[in-house]
Amino acid sequence: MNKQKYMKGKAVVSLVSILLSVALLYSNASVHQFAFYVVLVLNIIAWVFALLGGISDLAAANIRKGFWVTLGTAGFSIVALIITGHLALAASVSALQALCWILAFNQTEVKA
Numbered sequence: 001m002n003k004q005k006y007m008k009g010k011a012v013v014s015l016v017s018i019l020l021s022v023a024l025l026y027s028n029a030s031v032h033q034f035a036f037y038v039v040l041v042l043n044i045i046a047w048v049f050a051l052l053g054g055i056s057d058l059a060a061a062n063i064r065k066g067f068w069v070t071l072g073t074a075g076f077s078i079v080a081l082i083i084t085g086h087l088a089l090a091a092s093v094s095a096l097q098a099l100c101w102i103l104a105f106n107q108t109e110v111k112a
Helices: 003-026 029-053 057-065 067-083 087-106
Strands: none
Touching: 003 029, 003 067, 029 087, 057 067, 057 087, 067 087
């Protein structure tokens, strides 16, 4: 995967994460509820993939490469969930993010 394509994908994912967090924090009730359910469904899907399939070598390399960007967006999402009172989902997102980082950094280095 070339670097430009990777950076474009990382920017889109980061933007979606930030928009969902802003929707949780600053929107009306219906948009807030929509953002909550999107985060909830994505969290469930991510747990299923993380527990059943683990993380591929390429995905682990990409997680390691974009760690600092992911750290910032994940932190903002977790803070947004905590501020809006979704503590159980915030804990689940935190645990999932930690699991993904642990799995990614425990895998052997491969050229991505």
